[in-house]
Amino acid sequence: MFTRCLQLDFGTKPLSDQSSDEASDADFGSGGAAILVNAGPVAHLAVGGGKDAALYVLNRDNLGHLGDANAVQKISAGNSIFSTAAFWQNTLYLAPAGGALRTYPLNLATNMFGATSSQTSTSLGWPGSTPSISSQGTSKESSGESQTIHQRCCTR
DSSP: OOOOOOOOOOEEOOHHHHHHHHHHTOOBOSSOOEEOOSOSSSOSEEEEEBTTSEEEEEETTBOOEESSTTOSEEEEOSSOOOSOOEEETTEEEEBOTTSOOEEEEEETTTTEEOSOOEEOSSOOOTTOBOOOOOEETTEEOOOHHHHHHHHHHHHO
């Protein structure tokens, strides 16, 4: 038996961008989406990126339809994104391909991410890494060494 699926919303780049992205293999969506905490002026946020090195912050209730103009925020990750970001204690952790693991603080009053607040000293190879965060309550349990080991496991 088949169940019908109803499309409630969509978000895509403008048609003019889609053709150039296809020609240069720089399309959106090669990285997974991460759901963020429900807080601030836009309660339902998600982030995702792609080969064009752009990380998009989107309103899950209004994905923007056609074009980037309706994104809550667009951040340059510096490198293509093939991984999924992690979000913990109002901080986004992202490790794009060939780049360092970076953190971006979220301002809950504006739902905007600030500039990179810290990053690892080493760059990750292709395809980057999907960060994993371990904690005991509100304190971080993972050390820099365990993060490095985890990154190596995820990238090979």
